[in-house]
Amino acid sequence: MSLKENKCEACRIGAPLVNAAEKEEFFKEIDGWSITKLENVERLVKVFKFSDYLEAATFSNAVAMLAEEEDHHPKIVLEWGAVEVSWWSHKIGGLHRNDFICAAKTDAL
């Protein structure tokens, strides 16, 4: 089953971070994401470009609805022309499989 067909599982404190082999595997299923380390916490980040503000706002809202559905909440930054989405797992201070599932689902929106 592909990442985007999966559903986020409840993430608990102490759940394992993804390892290097998993990252390599998961990156095959997502497009244009990169890992940014902020305050020592890895995040999956992608900037989606839009020439129309309403389209950007609609996309931003769709990501928020996906977040609610998956019960996993990214940082969404909406500015003129672009939406930056960052997924990471607060509870484990880094990247969980959930984050890659949500990145794949964001691509699919």
Place this chain on the structure above:
Amino acid sequence: MSLKENKCEACRIGAPLVNAAEKEEFFKEIDGWSITKLENVERLVKVFKFSDYLEAATFSNAVAMLAEEEDHHPKIVLEWGAVEVSWWSHKIGGLHRNDFICAAKTDAL
């Protein structure tokens, strides 16, 4: 007429930044906003707290619709529990009366 009853005017390159007296006047009509200087550009910033994600997402979307209506586009950061809104005028590299009008309208949402 109060700020929130005004409408953004088209902002052109070379339009004047608000001066100290105007800032003092305008700050009386907005609540909880502060000025943050980023890359030497002043921005009006406020964090709105929410205990419910859907409420935060709905508010974020309402700010985007206000932005579209006023044809003035803030930075909106949606995270679990909070929405940070920043208004500034790109064309003049700082704060225009429009930014205070939009801050007052954001408060009124």
